[in-house]
Amino acid sequence: MADFKELVFSGVQPTGNLHLGNYLGAIRRFVQLQESRDCIYCVVDLHAITATLHQPDLRAQTREVTAAFLAAGIDPKRHIVFNQSQVPQHAELAWIFNCVARIGWLNRMTQFKEKAGKDRENASVGLYDYPCLMASDILVYRATHVPVGEDQKQHLELTRDIAQKFNNDFAAEIAERGFGDAFFPLTEPLIGGPAARVMSLRDGTKKMSKSDASDNSRINLTDDAEAIAQKIRKAKTDAEPLPSEEAGLAKRPEAENLVGIYAGLADTARADVLAEFGNAQFSRFKSALVDLAVAKLGPIGQEMSRLMADPGHIDAVLGDGAERAGAIAERTMAEVKDVVGLIRR
Numbered sequence: 311m312a313d314f315k316e317l318v319f320s321g322v323q324p325t326g327n328l329h330l331g332n333y334l335g336a337i338r339r340f341v342q343l344q345e346s347r348d349c350i351y352c353v354v355d356l357h358a359i360t361a362t363l364h365q366p367d368l369r370a371q372t373r374e375v376t377a378a379f380l381a382a383g384i385d386p387k388r389h390i391v392f393n394q395s396q397v398p399q400h401a402e403l404a405w406i407f408n409c410v411a412r413i414g415w416l417n418r419m420t421q422f423k424e425k426a427g428k429d430r431e432n433a434s435v436g437l438y439d440y441p442c443l444m445a446s447d448i449l450v451y452r453a454t455h456v457p458v459g460e461d462q463k464q465h466l467e468l469t470r471d472i473a474q475k476f477n478n479d480f481a482a483e484i485a486e487r488g489f490g491d492a493f494f495p496l497t498e499p500l501i502g503g504p505a506a507r508v509m510s511l512r513d514g515t516k517k518m519s520k521s522d523a524s525d526n527s528r529i530n531l532t533d534d535a536e537a538i539a540q541k542i543r544k545a546k547t548d549a550e551p552l553p554s555e556e557a558g559l560a561k562r563p564e565a566e567n568l569v570g571i572y573a574g575l576a577d578t579a580r581a582d583v584l585a586e587f588g589n590a591q592f593s594r595f596k597s598a599l600v601d602l603a604v605a606k607l608g609p610i611g612q613e614m615s616r617l618m619a620d621p622g623h624i625d626a627v628l629g630d631g632a633e634r635a636g637a638i639a640e641r642t643m644a645e646v647k648d649v650v651g652l653i654r655r
């Protein structure tokens with residue numbers, strides 16, 4: 311397999327109301343990865359319109375995710391931050407991938423089945439085709455690593471299947487044009503971390519979600535110190551003190567969630583948290599968690615609000631990112647056209 315330069319790519323949908331789950335599960339890992347690798351972080355606005363096209367707040371939501379990236383510490387000068395729709399090659403390469411991917415492959419996607427629900431006939435074609443666009447996001451930059459949640463693993467497998475089939479189907483043209491034995495890399499997911507999955511504060515068996523009817527179920531990134539403290543104090547727990555070892559968290563989803571959140575925010579292992587708080591009552595653990603959460607999230611929320619008050623600045627950052635991303639994507643797309651046999655300008 312040809313050598314590909316290490317490059318991290320990930321995308322976040324601008325669906326509004328970013329919360330602690332988005333931060334610990336994705337954005338915080340993006341910040342860590344930028345220390346050791348080249349990274350491209352994309353606000354995937356074209357994905358956000360697959361379930362519902364008409365979204366009155368789309369622009370504001372795209373800026374909110376961008377503000378969260380910047381407030382959390384992603385450096386848009388050393389790396390690339392942009393919104394997907396500004397780089398038309400994402401959609402263009404997705405068309406080629408539509409012709410690579412098989413209907414059978416897409417029919418196996420569990421996320422489509424979940425999102426389409428019972429009325430599958432009435433789901434948009436875009437929702438069905440979402441994984442091909444996602445493969446295009448990644449492969450138009452030949453990204454080698456993608457930090458994502460567990461729920462995106464299947465889409466990454468599909469991305470590899472598309473890359474492999476393209477590499478095979480065009481093996482002769484790819485070699486002939488000097489790309490060696492592979493045109494696209496087989497991209498690996500980066501999954502994990504102490505709080506990869508953050509659960510609802512009201513029910514430890516449900517994911518923390520922007521669409522939960524109870525605002526107390528989640529900590530929004532723009533919540534102030536007072537709101538953060540209240541929600542943690544009200545968070546559901548059980549009657550036992552904390553265990554001193556991880557095995558003791560089994561069948562205690564609320565305890566497990568709060569310990570995971572603490573570990574994520576403190577950037578330590580759950581075992582270390584339990585070594586410190588084993589046998590403590592929840593009241594003591596919760597006040598420590600309030601202090602930690604306010605210390606870590608307070609400044610991010612404040613910086614987000616400051617940034618969102620200046621949409622012109624955010625748009626300038628996105629424009630600059632789109633220009634730099636576009637230069638790479640344009641080159642890849644030209645190469646794809648040559649390999650496939652599409653005459654270009």
Ligand code: TRP
Pocket residue numbers: 319320321322323354357443444447448456457458462465
């Ligand atoms: N499907 C991802 C999600 O919902 C978002 C996404 C779109 C993405 N394109 C991507 C993630 C490319 C990683 C890489 O979380």
